[in-house]
Amino acid sequence: MTPFDPHRQSTDRSAPVTTPLGRARRRLMLRRLPLFALGWLATTLTWVLVLVVESRRVVTPGILTFAAQALLLIDVRARAGRSPTDDGVRGILIGACVALGASSTLLFTIAGGGAEPLAFVLLTLFLAAALLFAWGWRAELVVVLATLALGAAALPFTTQVIAAPAFAAAVLIGTVVSLAIAEGSARAFASGVRVRVAELERRRELAESRDAYRDLAENARDFIYTGDLSGRITYVNEAMAAFFGVPVSDIVGRRFHDFVVAEPESADLESALAAIAAGTSIPLLPFAVRTAAGIRWVEALASAIHGAGGEIVGVRGIARDVTDRMRAARALRDSEERFRTSFDSASIGIVLVGTDGRIAQVNRAFCEMMGYDEAEMLGEGFEMLTHPDDIAPTIERASAALRGGAQSYHLEKRYRHKRGHTVWGLLSSALVRDVHGEPRYFISQIQDITERKLAEEALRASELRYRGLVESHHDLIARFDTALQLTFVNDAYCETVGRSREELLGRSWLPLVEPEHRGRLLDLLSSIDVPPYRSRADVRIQTAQGERWIAWESFAIKDHHGNTVEIQAAGRDVTERRAAEEALRASLEELRRSEERLRLLAQHQATIREEERKRLGFDLHDNVCQELLGIAMLIESLRRRVRPLADSTGAELDRIVRYLNELVEHLRILARDMRPMQLRDLGLEGSLRSLVDAMASAQTRVSVEFVGAIPRLEEEVEIAVYRIAQEALANAARHAAAGAIAVTLAARDGRIELVVRDDGRGFDVDGRRSRALGLVSMRERALALGGRFEVMSAPGDGTVVRLECPAVARAAA
Numbered sequence: 001m002t003p004f005d006p007h008r009q010s011t012d013r014s015a016p017v018t019t020p021l022g023r024a025r026r027r028l029m030l031r032r033l034p035l036f037a038l039g040w041l042a043t044t045l046t047w048v049l050v051l052v053v054e055s056r057r058v059v060t061p062g063i064l065t066f067a068a069q070a071l072l073l074i075d076v077r078a079r080a081g082r083s084p085t086d087d088g089v090r091g092i093l094i095g096a097c098v099a100l101g102a103s104s105t106l107l108f109t110i111a112g113g114g115a116e117p118l119a120f121v122l123l124t125l126f127l128a129a130a131l132l133f134a135w136g137w138r139a140e141l142v143v144v145l146a147t148l149a150l151g152a153a154a155l156p157f158t159t160q161v162i163a164a165p166a167f168a169a170a171v172l173i174g175t176v177v178s179l180a181i182a183e184g185s186a187r188a189f190a191s192g193v194r195v196r197v198a199e200l201e202r203r204r205e206l207a208e209s210r211d212a213y214r215d216l217a218e219n220a221r222d223f224i225y226t227g228d229l230s231g232r233i234t235y236v237n238e239a240m241a242a243f244f245g246v247p248v249s250d251i252v253g254r255r256f257h258d259f260v261v262a263e264p265e266s267a268d269l270e271s272a273l274a275a276i277a278a279g280t281s282i283p284l285l286p287f288a289v290r291t292a293a294g295i296r297w298v299e300a301l302a303s304a305i306h307g308a309g310g311e312i313v314g315v316r317g318i319a320r321d322v323t324d325r326m327r328a329a330r331a332l333r334d335s336e337e338r339f340r341t342s343f344d345s346a347s348i349g350i351v352l353v354g355t356d357g358r359i360a361q362v363n364r365a366f367c368e369m370m371g372y373d374e375a376e377m378l379g380e381g382f383e384m385l386t387h388p389d390d391i392a393p394t395i396e397r398a399s400a401a402l403r404g405g406a407q408s409y410h411l412e413k414r415y416r417h418k419r420g421h422t423v424w425g426l427l428s429s430a431l432v433r434d435v436h437g438e439p440r441y442f443i444s445q446i447q448d449i450t451e452r453k454l455a456e457e458a459l460r461a462s463e464l465r466y467r468g469l470v471e472s473h474h475d476l477i478a479r480f481d482t483a484l485q486l487t488f489v490n491d492a493y494c495e496t497v498g499r500s501r502e503e504l505l506g507r508s509w510l511p512l513v514e515p516e517h518r519g520r521l522l523d524l525l526s527s528i529d530v531p532p533y534r535s536r537a538d539v540r541i542q543t544a545q546g547e548r549w550i551a552w553e554s555f556a557i558k559d560h561h562g563n564t565v566e567i568q569a570a571g572r573d574v575t576e577r578r579a580a581e582e583a584l585r586a587s588l589e590e591l592r593r594s595e596e597r598l599r600l601l602a603q604h605q606a607t608i609r610e611e612e613r614k615r616l617g618f619d620l621h622d623n624v625c626q627e628l629l630g631i632a633m634l635i636e637s638l639r640r641r642v643r644p645l646a647d648s649t650g651a652e653l654d655r656i657v658r659y660l661n662e663l664v665e666h667l668r669i670l671a672r673d674m675r676p677m678q679l680r681d682l683g684l685e686g687s688l689r690s691l692v693d694a695m696a697s698a699q700t701r702v703s704v705e706f707v708g709a710i711p712r713l714e715e716e717v718e719i720a721v722y723r724i725a726q727e728a729l730a731n732a733a734r735h736a737a738a739g740a741i742a743v744t745l746a747a748r749d750g751r752i753e754l755v756v757r758d759d760g761r762g763f764d765v766d767g768r769r770s771r772a773l774g775l776v777s778m779r780e781r782a783l784a785l786g787g788r789f790e791v792m793s794a795p796g797d798g799t800v801v802r803l804e805c806p807a808v809a810r811a812a813a
Contacts, residue, residue: 024193025134026086029093032132033080037073040100043124044069047104051111058111065107072099090135094142097129101147122147123178130182134189140182144175223298223319226305229277231255231269234314243321245292261295263288265326276304276315286326287319297326349425349446355402355439357381357395369425369448371418387414387422394427401431402439412449424453476550476571479557484508487566496573498544514540514547528556529564538574549578631660684718685710685745688725692743695729700738702729707746712810720781721745721754721803724789727774728756728801736760736799747807754803762793778803 048062076096080089101122108118125147130140223240227233232255241248244259251259260269267285275282284301302317343350349366353359359377367374370385377384383391390413397409408430415423429444476496479488489504497504497512513521517539524535533556540549554569635657682690688704696702713721725743732738738760746753775791778801782789787805 020197021190021193022086024196025189026083026089028189029086029089029133029135030077030080033073033077033093036128036132037070037077039128040125041066041070041073043121044100044104047117047121048107050117051107055111058107061107061110065103069100069103072096072103090133090139093129093133093135094139097125097143098146098150101125101143102150105147105150123175126175126178127181130178131185133182134185135182136186137179137183140179144178148175220318223321224317225319226314226316227256228314229273229312231257231273240319243291243296243298244289259289259291261288261290263295265330272302273315276302277312279304279312286322296321296323298322346445348448351382351444351446353382353429353442353444355441357383357398360441366446369423369446370415385415387416390414398429398431398442401429401442407431415446422450423448424450476573477568478509478571479566479568480509481566482564484510493571496543496548496550497541512541514542525554525567528554528567533558538578548573549575551577635660680715683710683712684721687718687722688743688745691722691726691729695733695741700733701740702743703741704743704745707744708748710745710747710752711807713752714808714810717752717785717805717808720785721752721805724778724781724801724803725754725756727778731774732756732758732760732799736762738798750807752803752805752807754801756801757798759798762795762797762799764795765791765793 044066048058048066051058052062073096076092080092083089083092104121104125105118108121126140126144129135129143133139218237220237221239223243224235224237225233225240226235233252236248236251238248241251244251256269256273260266265286266288269287272282272285282302284299286297286299288295288297298319299322300317300319302315304312305314305316307313343361343363346363346365349369350363351359351366352361359380359382362374362377367377370377372385382394386394390411393411394413397411401407401409408428411427411429413425413427415425417423425446426449427444427446429442431442432440434440474492476493477488477490478486478493480486485506486504486509487506489501494501494504510518521537521539524537528535535554536552537554538549538551540547550571551574552569552571554567556564557566557568559565635653638653685706692702692704712718725745729741729743732741736758738758741756741758744753744755744757779789782803782805785805787803790802791799792802793799
């Protein structure tokens with residue numbers, strides 16, 4: 001920026017040549033011209049009045065002079081205002097002053113006034129122009145010389161009071177004084193103008209500097225701020241306001257403390273302000289600040305603001321958003337910490353090896369794997385830990401990575417434990433390079449696979465044993481994939497089907513199976529993917545000896561993902577067993593037919609027996625009982641006809657009649673039991689209740705319990721169940737000497753269950769009594785029903801009779 005020169009002229013040739021001093025003088029002369037005019041007109045009016053008092057002849061010249069001077073001054077003001085330069089204005093004013101002096105001299109000449117007053121008026125003109133216009137001695141000299149020349153020409157027409165030498169001396173002194181005053185005022189004005197111009201220049205420069213600073217601050221991408229020593233913010237630029245997400249007005253006036261957040265990495269604000277107040281320079285400091293977008297980071301460089309006296313009055317600084325950098329640094333620290341934690345706490349060995357092959361760092365797991373302390377391994381070559389046979393492959397892989405080949409590699413290698421035994425490890429190594437692409441070190445992970453290697457050795461040995469066992473086994477053993485293609489067959493399989501291993505492997509075994517068995521066999525194999533992952537099937541296949549039955553047991557072989565990859569099947573020739581089973585099945589079928597014939601025979605016998613019981617019951621009731629009653633009636637008739645009778649004879653006849661009646665009643669009960677008519681009306685439940693009530697006595701407690709609703713059954717079923725219950729109760733009452741008999745009848749799941757339990761003396765079920773007629777009858781009735789009958793008893797333990805048979809419901813009438 002070019003410094004401002006108050007005397008520098010404009011380079012625009014179309015514009016008037018002027019300087020700051022000239023412009024200031026022009027403004028001064030124009031500003032003071034009205035004052036000069038008013039003062040001069042007042043002076044002229046005063047002298048006109050003085051002259052009019054002395055001589056009435058002066059009224060008209062005085063008025064004309066005053067008017068002429070007023071018009072002159074008005075014209076001068078107009079012309080001077082249009083003049084663009086101070087020289088032009090000065091020339092107009094000089095001419096005006098000469099004209100004023102000339103007009104005043106003319107007035108005094110006409111009035112015949114004294115030379116002294118005229119000189120006083122002219123000196124007043126000189127002094128007023130010198131003082132008010134500050135135009136210097138040169139302009140003053142022009143006015144003085146021109147005016148005095150006119151005054152000197154008018155002296156002969158004036159009167160003089162003082163001597164000419166004294167008058168000339170006075171005029172000369174006044175002239176010199178006016179010249180001095182004009183020059184002094186001009187110099188003082190010029191000095192003041194220069195001071196003012198310098199001040200204005202400083203203000204302009206300050207304003208330009210402030211504007212430039214503000215423009216720089218407002219347009220800067222960095223954050224610019226100022227504040228006082230108490231931490232109150234006095235200025236922030238737009239970039240900083242935008243960073244905080246609020247207007248500038250919401251920040252100015254608040255304190256730095258309102259925005260700074262305490263974080264571990266954040267600098268201490270109070271310490272920073274105290275250091276600035278003490279005049280200590282501070283470096284770049286990071287601060288965590290609260291913004292509308294959350295916690296962010298700035299890096300600030302602050303310095304002190306000095307007052308006019310050099311004292312520190314505030315703080316200013318520049319800051320920059322370093323959130324991404326701080327987050328990256330924190331992420332890097334966290335990553336390094338995670339790496340260190342992972343490195344130290346990893347369950348597998350981790351080793352850092354330099355490009356020279358020396359161990360730089362190891363973790364705890366690797367120390368435990370090798371049996372060495374960390375200090376024993378650091379700085380040593382990797383050869384110390386590597387099995388001699390695996391050193392060359394390791395060097396070859398590492399050298400390839402250093403030459404620019406694969407930057408990572410995997411290798412199963414052997415390590416030497418401190419105690420001397422071999423440790424198998426799965427090495428995964430990667431070459432780490434710096435930002436310039438230069439190799440720095442290898443980071444290696446070593447997983448202890450010793451157990452896996454031992455297991456693989458054991459597996460190989462097991463496979464050899466398995467293959468030897470399978471090959472020498474007499475059963476058929478085969479493996480096939482999910483497409484049913486054979487992948488393995490043993491010698492027994494080849495011998496059975498009459499084909500070589502080469503003819504079988506890679507081909508489907510399905511054509512060997514008889515067509516009617518293929519669908520069922522495929523369905524069984526499709527279910528092998530669900531627990532228990534096995535299937536069994538007897539299949540007829542074509543062999544070298546013809547059709548043979550083979551019992552196959554298959555199971556799935558799965559990979560580590562649980563997917564079926566193969567199926568292994570073991571087969572055994574069961575043709576002879578199948579023939580024996582077919583013969584046994586035929587025998588069982590014949591047995592079932594025999595049992596059915598026996599059941600039908602028993603049912604027929606039971607039906608015949610029941611019909612015979614019914615017929616006997618009818619005969620007893622209708623014939624025998626009636627005949628016995630007839631005998632009793634004949635005896636009564638005989639006793640009435642033969643009278644008188646001896647007392648003993650009458651008593652005997654009464655006893656005969658009584659015995660006959662008792663016999664008839666017993667026969668009626670027997671007839672009723674032989675054909676239980678209540679079954680038709682009361683059903684099985686009501687009939688059993690009636691039977692139990694009839695069997696109960698003072699010596700034997702008889703109870704009955706029904707479980708579930710007892711439906712009406714077919715007549716044959718109800719009769720058979722009733723007869724078995726009747727026989728069991730009769731046996732318990734007659735032979736067991738039971739104190740309590742319990743009858744239970746249950747209907748569940750379409751079957752009827754009858755249980756008669758007593759606490760009597762019991763008997764040997766396997767003895768002769770088990771073949772008694774009552775037991776045989778009950779068994780026959782159970783067989784006729786297609787049910788099961790059993791008797792459980794032992795001497796002294798009571799007896800349990802149990803019947804279970806189908807509950808055949810009675811057809812609707």
